[in-house]
Amino acid sequence: MALFYSVKVVYILSLVSFKFALCQDKYSDPSNSRHESCSANDHACKRREIDDGVNEGPTFVGRTGLTRLDGVKVGHVEEVDLGDCHRNRITRAMKPLLFEIPHFLTNEECDYIIKLAENNGLLSSTVRGGLTTEIDLEIPKIEHGKAQDVAGIFGAWDINNDRRITVDEVIEFGKKYIYAVFNEEDLMELLHKVNVTELDDGVITPEEFENMNSRGADTIMAHAGKTHPKYRARYSYQTFLNQRYLKDPTLDRIIERVIKLTKLPREIIYGSERLQVVYYDKNGHYHAHYDSETHLRTDVPCCHQQHEVDMLSFENPCRICRYITILYYLNDVEGGGETAFPVAENETLNFEYLKDSRGTLDYFNLSHNCHVGNLVIKPRKGTAVMWYNHFMDKESGWLGEMDQYSLHGGCDITKGEKWIANNWISAPYKDSAHIRSSLRWKFCLLCSLLALSAYCEKKPSNRTYNVCRFVREGQRCDYKKFDSSGDEPCIIGRKAGLTRINGVKVGHVEDVDLGDIVRKRITKAMRPLLFEIPNFLSEEECGHMVNLAERERFVTSTAKGGLQSWSEFEIPDIRNGPLHVDYFQYLDGDKNGKLTIEEVMTYAKTYHYLVLTKEETIEMLHNVNITELDDGFATIDEFKTMNSMGLTDLMSAMSMSHPLHRPRYSDQTWVNQRSLGDPVLNKVIERVIELTRLSREIIYGSERIQIVRYGKHGHYHAHFDSETDKRTDKRCCQLYEDVVQAFNKDEGCRLCRYVTILFYLNDVEEGGETAFPMADNVTLSMEYLTSSRGDLDYFNLSHNCHQGLAISPRKGTAIMWYNHLRDDESGWMGARDDFSLHGGCGIKRGEKWIANLWITAPYKDGAHIPSSWLRKFDVI
Numbered sequence: 001m002a003l004f005y006s007v008k009v010v011y012i013l014s015l016v017s018f019k020f021a022l023c024q025d026k027y028s029d030p031s032n033s034r035h036e037s038c039s040a041n042d043h044a045c046k047r048r049e050i051d052d053g054v055n056e057g058p059t060f061v062g063r064t065g066l067t068r069l070d071g072v073k074v075g076h077v078e079e080v081d082l083g084d085c086h087r088n089r090i091t092r093a094m095k096p097l098l099f100e101i102p103h104f105l106t107n108e109e110c111d112y113i114i115k116l117a118e119n120n121g122l123l124s125s126t127v128r129g130g131l132t133t134e135i136d137l138e139i140p141k142i143e144h145g146k147a148q149d150v151a152g153i154f155g156a157w158d159i160n161n162d163r164r165i166t167v168d169e170v171i172e173f174g175k176k177y178i179y180a181v182f183n184e185e186d187l188m189e190l191l192h193k194v195n196v197t198e199l200d201d202g203v204i205t206p207e208e209f210e211n212m213n214s215r216g217a218d219t220i221m222a223h224a225g226k227t228h229p230k231y232r233a234r235y236s237y238q239t240f241l242n243q244r245y246l247k248d249p250t251l252d253r254i255i256e257r258v259i260k261l262t263k264l265p266r267e268i269i270y271g272s273e274r275l276q277v278v279y280y281d282k283n284g285h286y287h288a289h290y291d292s293e294t295h296l297r298t299d300v301p302c303c304h305q306q307h308e309v310d311m312l313s314f315e316n317p318c319r320i321c322r323y324i325t326i327l328y329y330l331n332d333v334e335g336g337g338e339t340a341f342p343v344a345e346n347e348t349l350n351f352e353y354l355k356d357s358r359g360t361l362d363y364f365n366l367s368h369n370c371h372v373g374n375l376v377i378k379p380r381k382g383t384a385v386m387w388y389n390h391f392m393d394k395e396s397g398w399l400g401e402m403d404q405y406s407l408h409g410g411c412d413i414t415k416g417e418k419w420i421a422n423n424w425i426s427a428p429y430k431d432s433a434h435i436r437s438s439l440r441w442k443f444c445l446l447c448s449l450l451a452l453s454a455y456c457e458k459k460p461s462n463r464t465y466n467v468c469r470f471v472r473e474g475q476r477c478d479y480k481k482f483d484s485s486g487d488e489p490c491i492i493g494r495k496a497g498l499t500r501i502n503g504v505k506v507g508h509v510e511d512v513d514l515g516d517i518v519r520k521r522i523t524k525a526m527r528p529l530l531f532e533i534p535n536f537l538s539e540e541e542c543g544h545m546v547n548l549a550e551r552e553r554f555v556t557s558t559a560k561g562g563l564q565s566w567s568e569f570e571i572p573d574i575r576n577g578p579l580h581v582d583y584f585q586y587l588d589g590d591k592n593g594k595l596t597i598e599e600v601m602t603y604a605k606t607y608h609y610l611v612l613t614k615e616e617t618i619e620m621l622h623n624v625n626i627t628e629l630d631d632g633f634a635t636i637d638e639f640k641t642m643n644s645m646g647l648t649d650l651m652s653a654m655s656m657s658h659p660l661h662r663p664r665y666s667d668q669t670w671v672n673q674r675s676l677g678d679p680v681l682n683k684v685i686e687r688v689i690e691l692t693r694l695s696r697e698i699i700y701g702s703e704r705i706q707i708v709r710y711g712k713h714g715h716y717h718a719h720f721d722s723e724t725d726k727r728t729d730k731r732c733c734q735l736y737e738d739v740v741q742a743f744n745k746d747e748g749c750r751l752c753r754y755v756t757i758l759f760y761l762n763d764v765e766e767g768g769e770t771a772f773p774m775a776d777n778v779t780l781s782m783e784y785l786t787s788s789r790g791d792l793d794y795f796n797l798s799h800n801c802h803q804g805l806a807i808s809p810r811k812g813t814a815i816m817w818y819n820h821l822r823d824d825e826s827g828w829m830g831a832r833d834d835f836s837l838h839g840g841c842g843i844k845r846g847e848k849w850i851a852n853l854w855i856t857a858p859y860k861d862g863a864h865i866p867s868s869w870l871r872k873f874d875v876i
Contacts, residue, residue: 065397180225271437335415396430497827701867765846
């Protein structure tokens with residue numbers, strides 16, 4: 001049981017390694033479902049591999065089943081095409097089915113992975129208590145006296161029953177009952193720590209034993225066996241690399257080889273765990289263990305298919321379902337460090353005997369019994385070792401029984417150091433094959449968040465938020481206490497809340513340290529609270545973001561119907577015929593019985609928010625075969641036969657679809673600033689954290705960067721980036737477990753964007769200002785703006801750009817504003833600021849590139865729920 005517990009601890013450690021993206025699902029025809037055991041020359045497997053190759057991300061686990069290679073026999077060698085290279089695959093065992101692939105990685109790739117791991121920061125091999133070094137073993141609180149269990153029985157220590165306990169017999173007692181193998185020097189040092197001196201002369205008599213601190217001896221030996229580097233089950237450091245998340249060309253290349261090697265579909269490989277990189281120094285080891293858990297625990301779901309919160313909770317048990325392990329040796333080891341399979345090819349294997357005989361010959365203790373087993377593989381730089389932890393269920397094609405022959409571990413390092421990487425490939429059992437892998441979701445360090453939360457609760461602040469927040473060093477999360485103004489929030493869901501910068505007054509200028517640069521922050525408005533930061537981005541950074549966007553797929557500014565150019569506006573299917581004669585009075589503004597072209601223009605503006613020139617109006621009339629106004633006006637009798645029904649339909653279509661007149665005319669795409677592992681974007685995000693003074697979990701839990709391109713006539717009429725706080729029946733979109741469902745019409749959600757940061761990525765020849773029609777105008781109200789659109793349409797920025805505050809686009813400048821006030825009571829999102837109404841004015845000459853970073857945040861009733869954007873899902 002302890003064995004499985006330790007495996008789960010390692011598993012959880014991999015889940016909480018730093019960085020947190022969800023690839024969009026691409027479902028395929030389930031009728032293609034098939035499974036088989038195949039060899040390298042199996043054309044069916046190759047065909048399926050090609051079919052799966054079109055998928056850029058994971059699809060639906062359960063579509064195709066698993067594959068299992070044919071080892072043929074021990075010693076069989078087969079050349080394998082890995083895509084970018086050919087390598088020999090050597091069968092080293094049939095039980096478990098195990099292959100060795102020399103030179104799977106190049107020397108450069110090995111060194112590169114080590115460098116990534118070192119930059120990432122290495123964690124100890126225990127989740128709790130840290131790594132105890134050999135020289136500073138902490139002594140637990142020990143009660144003195146006679147032990148009450150087997151350790152209090154003289155005969156348990158007196159192995160040969162000669163009424164004398166020797167040093168060797170105490171060592172044997174440790175092996176038999178504690179599963180720790182001590183040498184004489186270490187043993188005597190431990191005993192002296194608990195004042196056991198009876199063995200100093202070499203023997204303990206029955207009389208001495210009666211007065212000996214046997215409870216202390218037993219406790220210190222057991223504690224050393226569990227925690228001392230030399231004796232505990234595992235002694236190593238490790239970190240985890242998200243090979244899919246980083247989008248690193250080296251790691252991507254290795255993944256492609258893994259797909260070729262295993263012949264498993266991409267959705268299985270992509271849905272597997274992060275790459276664990278492990279460092280062992282002197283005495284480093286990992287006693288024999290299983291990478292996966294037994295198939296017999298049918299009541300417990302697989303961890304990789306659990307919601308992330310459940311995965312991290314021992315109150316919600318799950319089992320580790322690792323179909324395959326691929327181990328990479330990243331360096332040559334001077335001495336020791338072999339990977340041992342104690343029961344490989346052991347036809348007489350009796351697992352119960354293995355457990356019962358640990359006191360005699362401990363197959364699990366690889367520090368002392370490394371070479372007892374049949375298979376011991378020496379570490380050679382670049383070599384990969386691959387084995388199956390489970391059989392394949394022949395009926396369903398999914399995960400079958402666990403292979404007990406897969407027991408394995410890492411022998412002691414006797415000289416030098418050892419670096420390895422573990423690639424665990426998860427897979428489901430047949431009854432859960434329809435459930436997608438949760439390991440495709442990348443979420444932040446929830447365990448670290450909980451640790452920080454506990455710290456904050458112990459150090460309450462007099463303010464509504466605490467003076468601690470997350471900081472990042474390399475890839476690691478940590479927290480630090482700020483001794484500045486105390487406006488740094490802690491963790492979502494605690495008494496942390498949000499920050500809101502003080503604008504002081506319009507025109508106020510302040511130098512802001514953004515980490516790598518210092519820039520001026522200019523207050524442009526107090527309602528909404530809006531700042532301009534010139535030169536926030538360098539010219540190269542602007543160009544880099546434009547290049548990233550151009551490599552992505554642009555989508556139109558409307559979800560349906562596509563983007564139509566000015567000359568390609570298609571007249572939709574519209575009705576044909578006259579409206580009721582009473583409609584004449586709505587068009588005849590001066591009530592003189594004559595309908596003029598100017599009155600048609602006024603009607604279009606009042607009722608359809610269309611601002612048309614006289615030429616455009618005449619063209620529109622002719623498009624619906626209205627010629628009655630060719631002489632300048634139409635009478636009421638002419639109106640009775642005029643195609644006024646087609647005219648109103650066309651006006652509606654133009655206001656929604658015509659490039660110049662519809663609410664938005666642009667192209668855009670989305671860039672995942674966290675998923676790309678892009679150093680330029682990372683630098684920008686670091687500046688955003690410094691600029692906003694918001695915590696990393698807020699910034700990382702926000703949406704992807706949207707990059708927008710506006711061509712001629714491109715615009716975006718006035719709108720809000722966030723939705724009203726009054727929609728209390730709908731949750732914030734980022735708080736849904738399934739963001740896709742949140743955007744479904746049947747379910748609905750509301751956008752909760754606390755802050756918008758807009759970056760100008762180029763200089764615009766003419767036009768393209770960002771307008772805030774209501775900025776600092778205390779005489780305006782939303783009711784007035786809405787009701788007065790026929791007179792002065794504040795929303796139409798193609799024609800009324802400069803009615804309020806208008807900011808000219810300058811390359812590299814960032815503007816930042818708050819879409820919401822802050823709730824003073826809770827410190828979380830408050831009422832939406834209606835003064836944040838804004839939009840993009842029409843492009844008169846040239847083009848305009850911008851990027852939007854929307855920083856989402858919860859209201860107080862949802863502050864305990866992690867943001868789904870931490871999983872980095874696109875919403876288009």
